[in-house]
Amino acid sequence: MTIGGNDERNLTGCFAGLRVLDFSTTIAGPHCARMLADMGAEVIKIESDEGETMRTRPPVRGGCSTAFGQLNVGKKSVVLDLKSPDGLEAVRRLVATADVLVENFRPGVMQRLKMDYPALAEVNPRLIYCSISGYGQTGPSAELPAYAPVIHAASGYDMAHLAYQPGRSRPDYCGIYHADVVAGTYAFGAIASALYHRERTGRGQHIDCSMLEAMLSLTLNEIQWSQFPVQLPARPTFGPVESSDGYVMIAIASEKTFQNLMKVIGRPEWVADARFAKYSDRRANWGALMDGVEAWSRRLTNAECLAALNAAGVPSSAYRTVAEALNDPQLLHRGALADVEDDGGTFKVVNLPFRMSDAKVAAGHRAASLGEHTAAALKELGLAPMAAVEPLE
Template identity: 45%
Template sequence: MSASSHTPVLQGLRVIDFSAMIAGPYCTRWLADLGAEVIKIEPPDGDHMRQRPPLRGGHSAYFGHLNGGKRCIALNLKQPQAIEVARSLAAEADVVVEAFRPGVMARLGLGADELRARNARLIYCSISGFGQNTELSERPAYAPIVHAASGLDYALGEDAEGRPVGSEVPMADVLTAMFATISIQTALLQRERTGSGTTIDVNLMDSVVNAMPYELQAAQAGISQPRPRYRPLRTQDGYVLVTPINSRNFVKLCAALGHPEWAEDPLLSSDGARFRNWSEYMRRIESWTRERTAAECEALLSSHGVPCSRYARIGDAMQEAQFAQRKSFAPVADGPYEYMTTCLPFDLDGSRPRPGPRVSPLGGDTAQVMREWLGLTEKEIDSLVQAKAAFL
């Protein structure tokens, strides 16, 4: 089936997105990529991410990456009229996604019970740091907090003083966006079978812990040694990563490095021995890589079936033919600017879902959505604007 004839799998699905920052917006952007009509509701001053660099003429490409393909409306949820508009939109929707601190939506009159009482088929997905009803539910939580609290930062390594390495990439947000997307699609399938909607509780803490199966099991087994760490190995002009994970890779590595005798060396001859003598193992490989360029190491080891890669920065990696062949990026227009964003990493019958072509300005779709979804007249829309409940 050609890309042009492929009907987006979620076409006809209506989603209301009350979330900001990363986890919720990325989830709903992926739903939009799959064909859903996503209405993003923002406060009068907009999602915080609209101010985050990189900026082009005041337009945040970071925001655009997370929110391309959505229609954006601006409501002041402190005003009763705006709350009623939000309720009316949810009554016409299939999915609501929110990422306020637990309890906030209910206090606004926009909680799952109230909205699902009006729309029994509604799938209501709440995203939070620690879940909706736990001892930590009220605790402020961004990705770095959850990285620290979950054990992820220590799992990523420690420096010479025992200080956790940590991660600059908001993995908790990205993982939670993925699990939220999975949970919503699971709930859609359940709705097909039962006719009823679902209330979903997905959180950053559980999402991160799900990404650490080895660490979770090692902690329960009382194993203090961390998993083997494939560290950067120095070359003549940079670094490479070599990952001979199993015995088959190890034998191929010995042949490629010109040291077949290592396969019989008691220090390295078994998985357990290599694990116990990991530093020596990496030292021997690095003694070989130091005498070659990174490109030579990558080419020679890969030709022998040994997993190896040069270290690349994202700007360099984007130039790889791999991405062009996979159609991994697509342009998005953001005002007068255009840049590339990622496509979902899978094909459906040979067709790769693509992101929406534009980023909507703050309040750019308010009037149109109210006309199309709620049937409001221009006079009624003007009244909401005058009351500072809605912003165009």
């Protein structure tokens, strides 16, 4: 049984038939639960009477945030007062019917609400309970407040990125929240693994996902360089190459790529040049090599550079805005964008970046209005309508 009916587009999803309770806010947890919804699960988002904080984030049209919609499309919205006895009873009854719970409050919040894993596992031993937090559920930093930009700094990511910006000493401003997306994606994978484990054991379990550790996993080379220092080239390996009207990215990551690029720029003799022939020598003389590449690229437009590079099989791209990327015919071919709606109208969201030959992977068609499914949920649970809801602190 599902609250408010099934989304027909998700009936063949891998997780069809699973019920997920989404207590999370902002980005990391909602992103994880959105992935579960796209895979066919019934995701019930639990909100306060004021609504989740992202409901007010721009762009807002007709009182509806597309930023919220992107993270919560395909979910149902149920408003409960988690601080009241009636709200707690509703949660316990929902938990008894659920397979997965996702939360990303600061450690200790769910315990104070009597909704931590030990308490709810008594209600449903098969429950898979996923907690996403800045630093993990235990340890000296566990209860520190954390958002993605803080985790970027704490993980070393920002300073690692700065090391690739010659002549600069001030870290970049943060506008893209990698830590949220990465942690939410790791949590999704952990939940899928726990579901498989439950098939074999019959037991649920608690998942403790750390944003700090998730972010650290992005710095693969730097983790090793921190233990065993290496000499980096004066000019970073990957970066913008100037053309007559902009910049292109050229990725020289194999011997074949290097050899093909030398032909494209009219320097085939450099393949045997002592400065560049071996990978180790090439790294030591990377600045001279790329100066030669730019002597070629500066005479051409972006389009001319890319035409020559693509013809030779050299990985390359122009630097594009997100708006330009969204118009890429490749994304249209893949069906990478979905048209969804909320009470403010229609907008586009990105589908999950994979396709499956025998299962549906797609965003739901609607982002629910606040409390849209509360009445149906309470009716299913055999409970009366509730009074106004207090927001969580």
